[in-house]
Amino acid sequence: MKVYMITDVEGVAGVVNWREFGRPTHRHYECCRRLTTGEINAAVDGLFAGGATEVLVDDAHGRGGIDPELLDPRALYLRKASLPKEGDRRMRMMDESFDALTFVGQHPKSGTEYGHLCHTGSFSSLEVRVNGVAVGEFGARALCANELGVATVFLSGDQAACREAEDLFPGIVTAAVKYGLTPGTGDELGPEAYATRNETAIHFHPRRARALIREGAQQAMERLAAEPGFGRIDFPPPYRRVERLRATDAAPVRETVREHPTSLIPLCGA
Amino acid sequence: MKVYLVARMEGVAGLIDGENWLPAEGRYHDAGRRLLTDEVNAAADGFFAAGATEVVVDDAHDPEGLDIERLDERCLLLHGLAPDDWPRRIDESCDALAFVGQYAKAGSTEAHLCHTGPQWRTLDLTVNGLSVGDLGLTVLAASALGVRTVFVSGDRAACREAEDLLAGVVTAEVKYGSQPTPGEEWDAASYRRLNANATHLSPSRACALIRERAQAALRGTEALSGDQGLRRLDPPYVRVERFRECNHQPSGVNRDEHPSDLLALLRIPARRRPDPGTEAGGRA
Numbered sequence: 001m002k003v004y005m006i007t008d009v010e011g012v013a014g015v016v017n018w019r020e021f022g023r024p025t026h027r028h029y030e031c032c033r034r035l036t037t038g039e040i041n042a043a044v045d046g047l048f049a050g051g052a053t054e055v056l057v058d059d060a061h062g063r064g065g066i067d068p069e070l071l072d073p074r075a076l077y078l079r080k081a082s083l084p085k086e087g088d089r090r091m092r093m094m095d096e097s098f099d100a101l102t103f104v105g106q107h108p109k110s111g112t113e114y115g116h117l118c119h120t121g122s123f124s125s126l127e128v129r130v131n132g133v134a135v136g137e138f139g140a141r142a143l144c145a146n147e148l149g150v151a152t153v154f155l156s157g158d159q160a161a162c163r164e165a166e167d168l169f170p171g172i173v174t175a176a177v178k179y180g181l182t183p184g185t186g187d188e189l190g191p192e193a194y195a196t197r198n199e200t201a202i203h204f205h206p207r208r209a210r211a212l213i214r215e216g217a218q219q220a221m222e223r224l225a226a227e228p229g230f231g232r233i234d235f236p237p238p239y240r241r242v243e244r245l246r247a248t249d250a251a252p253v254r255e256t257v258r259e260h261p262t263s264l265i266p267l268c269g270a
Numbered sequence: 271m272k273v274y275l276v277a278r279m280e281g282v283a284g285l286i287d288g289e290n291w292l293p294a295e296g297r298y299h300d301a302g303r304r305l306l307t308d309e310v311n312a313a314a315d316g317f318f319a320a321g322a323t324e325v326v327v328d329d330a331h332d333p334e335g336l337d338i339e340r341l342d343e344r345c346l347l348l349h350g351l352a353p354d355d356w357p358r359r360i361d362e363s364c365d366a367l368a369f370v371g372q373y374a375k376a377g378s379t380e381a382h383l384c385h386t387g388p389q390w391r392t393l394d395l396t397v398n399g400l401s402v403g404d405l406g407l408t409v410l411a412a413s414a415l416g417v418r419t420v421f422v423s424g425d426r427a428a429c430r431e432a433e434d435l436l437a438g439v440v441t442a443e444v445k446y447g448s449q450p451t452p453g454e455e456w457d458a459a460s461y462r463r464l465n466a467n468a469t470h471l472s473p474s475r476a477c478a479l480i481r482e483r484a485q486a487a488l489r490g491t492e493a494l495s496g497d498q499g500l501r502r503l504d505p506p507y508v509r510v511e512r513f514r515e516c517n518h519q520p521s522g523v524n525r526d527e528h529p530s531d532l533l534a535l536l537r538i539p540a541r542r543r544p545d546p547g548t549e550a551g552g553r554a
């Protein structure tokens with residue numbers, strides 16, 4: 001069983017904000033990489049215990065969120081320097097040869113109530129909808145995988161990210177490692193104010209988080225083997241993707257629309 | 271039993287001054303985080319030994335005081351609350367409130383790094399005439415919800431302050447200051463330096479003391495009755511804050527009131543506080 005893992009940092013326990021953890025110049029960036037890699041290793045261990053034979057770890061955090069020296073040696077490590085150009089979008093490096101897609105360190109989509117560090121792509125995005133369904137980074141990528149016949153089976157992140165995954169892919173196995181405490185959507189805010197809005201949260205200790213993740217990842221693989229159709233949903237074409245960007249001092253809310261008759265991947269395969 | 275533990279920083283043993291230890295850019299900030307996390311772990315270990323089932327650690331130091339990689343894994347870490355987000359996340363589900371690394375209020379004598387609020391500007395703050403600092407404000411908020419404060423560790427002056435405020439509270443004193451006057455005549459930057467004299471326990475002795483007292487405190491919680499561990503005030507509520515001259519801005523007084531709701535009063539931002547600027551003062 002071949003597993004693709006998309007990793008991010010904002011949904012990792014102990015990553016308390018973006019402005020001190022998210023970039024190499026930030027003071028807690030190395031701590032961020034340790035915490036993230038620790039959660040990834042727990043997931044990798046659980047996946048292998050559950051029957052995986054190959055795990056490809058795709059470091060999808062903007063500036064990178066993995067310390068390769070700490071990564072489980074059984075995992076393959078993928079770091080793409082930049083995304084392909086418009087018109088040649090791929091589902092990252094995923095293809096039909098994979099059996100399952102998993103997420104570690106995932107944050108909720110922009111505008112999520114009680115989410116921690118929620119955003120979609122950047123803090124500029126207000127909302128993305130595909131065929132009317134609001135999606136974040138999880139949803140866009142899982143739907144692309146779904147189109148390729150790859151099952152989405154596991155996600156770890158804050159509790160709101162787990163709910164988001166369960167809403168779109170009922171039955172997906174999740175591991176919540178922290179709980180956001182900020183009510184309201186913040187839809188009225190510009191990108192800068194929104195970036196620091198959802199920083200209040202209760203975190204599990206990294207070791208407790210890793211124990212939950214390991215257990216969940218193993219369970220996800222076992223269910224994939226046992227339950228036909230697990231991790232798949234029906235989401236037929238044609239596709240229409242609408243993104244609205246937050247208002248800034250220079251511009252009001254802007255909307256972009258992209259459509260495709262048969263495939264989601266050119267619309268949101270990033 | 272659920273314990274809500276407020277983690278401060280200035281009252282930790284081995285944490286020596288405001289310039290190098292408190293701000294994120296300070297040379298010893300990471301060392302301070304280690305010392306604080308060890309004291310919090312000592313308290314948590316005592317609480318769990320006494321029957322706690324959940325310890326929520328509220329990192330109340332700006333930008334942060336705790337190192338989650340070093341924290342006792344049984345604890346939950348709460349991070350990101352604004353200073354005026356009252357009553358923090360204390361609610362009726364909490365069986366006990368505790369403080370670690372607590373400092374004394376502004377104007378205390380023989381105190382180490384005493385101050386009130388996020389700056390070194392406040393001379394004194396009262397609620398209904400009761401002089402309180404950051405310890406007292408949190409105690410008042412918790413008391414309004416019926417949550418008892420059972421344990422405070424910090425410097426000697428902070429422990430005295432807790433004992434004056436609360437009947438039945440258990441304290442653990444890990445250092446003591448030696449500055450004999452309130453220092454009202456000093457400007458903010460000088461005031462911060464003025465109170466940097468102290469005699470400290472070694473960190474390992476401080477942690478052993480904290481563990482022992484925290485365990486005893488939680489063991490005694492069920493025996494508390496009446497107003498022990500609580501400090502209740504009657505409405506109407508009035509908050510008066512006097513602050514010192516800073517950055518050529520004059521000294522002054524803020525007065526806010528609320529007819530019935532103490533928490534609503536505490537949430538009124540101190541917006542009339544002059545901007546602290548960067549050169550003098552600095553953040554606590």
